[in-house]
Amino acid sequence: MSTHPIQLEVNNLTTCFRTSTGNVTAVDDISFSLKKGETLCIVGESGCGKSVSALSIMGLLPPSGYVKSGSANFHNDNLLSMSSSQLERLRGNRISMIFQDPGSSLNPVMRIGDQVSEIFKIHLHMSKKESERKTLEMLRQVEIPDPESRMLAYPHELSGGMAQRVMIAMALVCSPDILIADEPTTALDVTIQSQILNLMIQMQSKTETAILLITHDLGVVAEMANNVLVMYCGQIVEYGDVKTVFNSPVHPYTKALMQSIPIIGEKTKRLDAIPGRVPSLNLLPPGCRFEKRCSEKNTNITSDCQEKIPPIFNLNDNHGSRCWLEKED
C-alpha cells in the first residue's frame, strides 16, 4: 500500500465559520494523505467537522465559512489556492463527490441520461452520439437494470438506491483520481446500503480511484476502509489502519465508540453510551476536548488533560492518538 503514489495530501487544514457569536473553528488543524486505490474513512459524530473538511477540499464552503490555514495538495497543486475556473476543470474530472441524499442530488427537471451524458460532453468533449453510447455503458456498469429506458426517466421516477447508482456513475465518468463520498449510504436502507458499498468497491478496483469516505456508521467503516481517521470536535483524535483502530483502539473516544456498537447475537441490557455531551464549538475547553467525557477521567487523568491540548502521539508509523496518556515519560 505504501508504494502507491499519494493522490491527496492535506496539511494542517483549519476551517472557520463566521457566526454571530464570533468565529468558530469547525475543522482544527487536520492532516492526512490519501493514496491511489486506498479508501480512507473519516468517522465521527454529527458536527465534528467531517463534512466541512471535505467541503473545504472541494472549495464548496458556504459563504460564512473560510479556510484559515493549511493546504490540500493534489499532484503538487494546492486545491485551496486554486482559482474557481481551475477547480471547475478538476471537479467531476479528477476529483468527484457524492452526497448523502441521492434523491435531491439529481436535477429534477432533466432526464437521467442527459445528466450523465452531459459530463462526457463537458469533460471529455464527446459528441452527442458517443456520449449517449458511453452513458448507456456507464449505467450498465453501475448495474442499473434496463438502462435504455432508465435513461429517459426523471429523477423522481427512481428509487433512492437507483438514484445513488446514477450519482456514482456520474461521479466516476472520468475515472477520477479521488472520490469524496459524504455519507453516501445514510439515506438508504440497509440492504441497498450494502449493494451501494459493494458497487463502490467494485468500481474502485476497476479505476483505482482513491475514496475519501465520510460516515458515522462504523459498520460501513469496517467494510470499506483501509485507513481510518476518527474526528472529535474538529480534531483528529486517532488515526490508523482499520484493523488496528477497530481491534486495539487507543484513544478513550475511539474505545467508547467501539463499545457503543451493538454486537449481533449477544443480549445486552443496554447499549453503552458515551456520557456527557459534545462541547459547543465556541466554548471549547482549553485542554483535551474529550476530557469531560473521558472514561479514564477518574483513574488516569493528568493535569495536562485539563490545561493543554494534546498533540498527536505517533504509536507507530501508521497509528496515532491525540491523548496525553500516550505521552512517553
Next chain:
Amino acid sequence: MSKLGRVSKTLSDNFDEDLLLQEPMSVWKRTFKRLWSRRSGKIGLLLIGFIFLIAFTAPIIAPYDPQEVLIGKEIVKLKKREGPCIHMLGCDSAKPQHLMGIDGNYRDQYSRIIYGSRISLSIGFSTVAFAVTGGVLLGALAAFFGGWIDNIIMRLMDVILGFPSLLLAIAIVAVLGPGIRNALLAIAIVTLPAYARLTRASVLTVKELDFVKASITLGASPTRLLLFRILPNSLTPVVVLATLGIATAILDAAGLSFLGLGAQPPMPEWGTMLGSERNQVFSAPHLVFFPGIAIMITVLSFNLFGDGLRDALDPRLND
C-alpha cells in the same frame, strides 16, 4: 377468513394494476389534466381558446374591413352611430346587418371588435414576454451573484415599484410619445420588477438545493449552473405570474389607449374604441358596451386560466 382473503386479494389486485398499468405521465400531460379538472382552469382555457380562434380567423369571420368607412357604400343610407341591426332579431332585412352597430366614423363595430382581439392578444403576450425576459434575467443575476450586483439591481426594481404603475407608464409614454409600441414598452417596464423579485426569491431557494452543489462537484460552470440547473427549477411561479400578467397587460394597454396614449385611431383597439366614444355612452351605448365586454372577457379568461394553472402546478395539491 375467506372474506379477509378476498379483501387482501382485491387490495393486491388494485396495487398491481396501479403499478403496471399506470404509465408515468409527462409533466405537461399531468399539468393539463389537473388544469382541466378544475372549473376555473377549464373555463379559462375554453375562453382563451375561443378568443384565439376569433383572432386567427378574423379575416374570415369579420364581415367588413375594420377600417373601412361604409358611408355611401351601402344601399340604405347609414346613420352615424346607428345601433345594432340583427336580422334574426327583427331588424328590417332590407338593411345590411351590423351585429354591433356602426361607430362614429361609419365603420362596422363588429368587425372592429373581432380585429381588436388580435391587437389585444399580441399586446398581452409581447408585453409579458418582454417583461418576463427582462425580469427573469435581472432577478436571476441578482440572486445568483448576490453582493453589490444584487443590491444595484434590486434597488432599481424597488424604485420602479415605488411609483404607481399606471402613472409611471403614462409618464414613460409621455416621454417616448404616444403609440402602441411605446405603450407596450412602458407597460413592460412597469411590470418587470414583479418578475425580477419573484425570480430572485425562487433562484435564492433553488441555489441552495443539493443538486446544485452536486452539479458543482461534477464540474458544471457557473453559466451552466444558472441556465440549466437553477433557472428551469425556479420558473414555475414565474409561469403562473406571467399568465396572470397577460391579463394585467391587456387591461393596462386598454387603459393607456383609452387615455389616447396607446393605440391611435383608426386602429381597432378596444381601449381606443372605448375612449373615442366615451362621450356617447348615453346616446350610443353599444359603442362602449361591446369593447368593454370584450376587454372584460379576455382579462377574465386569463385570470381564470392563471388561477387554474397555479393550482395545477402546485405539488402540494393532489389530484
